[in-house]
Amino acid sequence: MENKKHQYTLVIIKPDALVKSLTGNILTRLSEAKLRIIGAKVVKVSRELAEKHYAHLVDKPFFNDLYEYFSGKIYGPEYERILVFVYEGEDAIERVRKIAGATNPLEADPTTIRGAYGRINKKGIIENVIHCSDSEESAEREIKLWFKPDEIVKPIYKTKVVYKNNYPVLEWDD
Numbered sequence: 146m147e148n149k150k151h152q153y154t155l156v157i158i159k160p161d162a163l164v165k166s167l168t169g170n171i172l173t174r175l176s177e178a179k180l181r182i183i184g185a186k187v188v189k190v191s192r193e194l195a196e197k198h199y200a201h202l203v204d205k206p207f208f209n210d211l212y213e214y215f216s217g218k219i220y221g222p223e224y225e226r227i228l229v230f231v232y233e234g235e236d237a238i239e240r241v242r243k244i245a246g247a248t249n250p251l252e253a254d255p256t257t258i259r260g261a262y263g264r265i266n267k268k269g270i271i272e273n274v275i276h277c278s279d280s281e282e283s284a285e286r287e288i289k290l291w292f293k294p295d296e297i298v299k300p301i302y303k304t305k306v307v308y309k310n311n312y313p314v315l316e317w318d319d
């Protein structure tokens with residue numbers, strides 16, 4: 146129990162969860178982790194954003210299927226969206242990953258979100274309901290990818306002021 150770390154983590158409620166009306170269930174399950182939401186939004190996922198988010202998978206043979214799933218295209222235009230959250234708190238990354246469960250829903254503990262609600266669909270695509278960051282490094286990269294500094298209630302990483310049309314805009318200072 147020692148060495149508790151104050152962390153941030155990115156959580157995405159994927160399109161299959163929206164198709165199944167699981168948003169409330171998932172947020173309720175995540176509340177067991179005793180963390181705080183400090184950023185939240187709904188996003189239509191472009192190919193470019195998906196490639197940046199899943200940079201480690203872009204070269205895999207299943208990436209196109211993954212994109213069609215993650216963007217919601219396989220469910221139709223009304224489901225082309227995801228919900229994105231930043232959670233903050235003690236051991237945020239591990240606590241959320243534990244509640245989310247293993248990547249493959251067939252292998253995930255049935256009491257986890259993925260074990261309870263995920264499946265492999267008829268095309269063989271993993272529908273696992275939720276994304277959550279797997280390390281502090283990926284959490285920072287992912288949070289900076291999906292959120293602008295002023296979309297989170299406090300400046301959790303270093304920022305800089307950039308002038309656009311003589312107007313000051315806050316950006317992440319990577």
Ligand code: GDP
Pocket residue numbers: 199202207210211247248269270271272273276277279
């Ligand atoms: P995660 O961190 O537990 O989500 O797992 P990864 O980072 O390894 O993979 C990211 C996402 O890509 C997973 O959640 C799945 O949606 C998808 N994915 C991973 N491996 C496969 C695979 O072998 N086939 C397919 N179709 N999708 C996969």
Ligand code: MG
Pocket residue numbers: 277279
């Ligand atoms: Mg991952």
